[in-house]
């Protein structure tokens with residue numbers, strides 16, 4: 001099923017004009033619209049589901065050594081899977097992948113999204129003293145009280161800190177497996193994706209980013225084209241908070257709008273650069289992920305979300321094999337992704 005009908009596409013094409021900014025750059029959605037007739041990829045939906053998960057981990061591990069670096073400071077060509085991260089071997093993924101793996105295990109074992117179960121797993125993971133935990137996530141997980149509503153701690157932290165510092169990318173960074181699990185039941189993501197974000201990231205813009213990314217992942221797994229998947233996701237969140245900025249960033253992130261400045265780590269930067277990456281027709285997954293890391297900023301997370309989308313688009317075979325060979329825990333991650341497939345098949 002395509003979540004984007006012809007009318008919705010036309011609506012989106014008019015949005016930029018109505019909102020007063022110029023479409024027409026390299027990522028012009030109207031121009032992309034003419035590419036909708038490109039033949040579908042030959043990968044099967046299961047290849048694309050696995051590709052999304054492995055793509056997330058690959059992008060995460062690729063970007064890890066360059067996290068919070070200015071674009072100018074990143075070598076070109078990018079040393080891929082050559083440098084350590086926090087003293088750990090090259091190819092080690094970060095918290096993005098760790099939380100995505102908890103999400104996959106929870107989804108598979110609970111037979112669907114279970115906020116309380118996922119939160120419990122995250123609290124257990126934090127207690128294991130992982131090398132890297134997002135600041136907001138750590139604060140929220142430290143406040144979780146057993147038996148309370150799963151989004152209570154996130155709401156309290158959001159109220160204490162205020163929206164200026166509470167719209168980080170800590171929920172969008174690992175949301176892709178939710179899109180995979182509900183690939184053939186995408187209508188459920190309109191409710192589940194915001195609820196998923198709200199267990200750590202209460203801010204409405206985080207919920208918008210997660211909803212758009214999971215819907216796009218789901219669309220790619222089903223076999224939708226670039227334009228159907230990305231435009232469909234943007235149209236689906238059109239009335240949510242932050243949607244206008246997200247749509248702007250799909251055009252402008254990394255070009256007119258740098259993403260390696262003081263507000264790096266903003267959820268809409270990450271969703272915007274990743275959806276933009278998924279639209280590109282002129283480069284393969286490897287080139288896209290190198291380019292996304294080269295923009296600097298929150299490189300591991302930006303590349304994790306971009307990797308999840310291009311992996312869902314092109315399938316496992318579209319990911320660079322030499323990188324997969326160097327990905328730490330690749331086989332375990334793949335096994336967890338395979339355990340998601342029965343869920344992902346539902347509704348097909």
Ligand SMILES: [Mg+2]
Nearest residue numbers: 094095096300
């Ligand atoms: Mg990370």
